[in-house]
Amino acid sequence: MKAIWNNTILAESNNTKYLEDNHYFPPDSLNSEFFQLSDTHSTAPGKGKASYFHIQVGDHKNADAAWFYPHPEEVAKEIKNYVAFGKDVEIRN
Structure with a gap:
């Protein structure tokens, strides 16, 4: 899988974890x-407190476009520190 934004590969792995779309x-x-690293945090039921990243490619910034769970709840421990994307970041095979 690849995470792509602004024609740039942000992440690439064959070992992603798929959870809740x-x-x-x-x-x-x-x-x-x-x-x-962003100062933004949110809480998701069943996962815990998320931390966020801004994505910066050249002069283009995508604020809070990626998130991760540094201390997830027990049921989501498999995604600890794994990063998911939103805000126009394309996920491709």
Whole structure:
């Protein structure tokens, strides 16, 4: 799977976890140069507190476009620190 935004591959892995209509990418599959930790957090039932990344490609910023669970609830422990994408990031095979 590939996560693509602004014609740039943000992450690529054959080992994503699929949960609730999202592919979660392993942390080591990210092209870290495009990610900036955000101050945004949210809470999802059954998963816990999410943290977010802004994505920056050149002069283009996609705020809070990726999220992860550093301390997920027990039922979601398989996605700990795995990253999912939203906000116009395309997920392709």
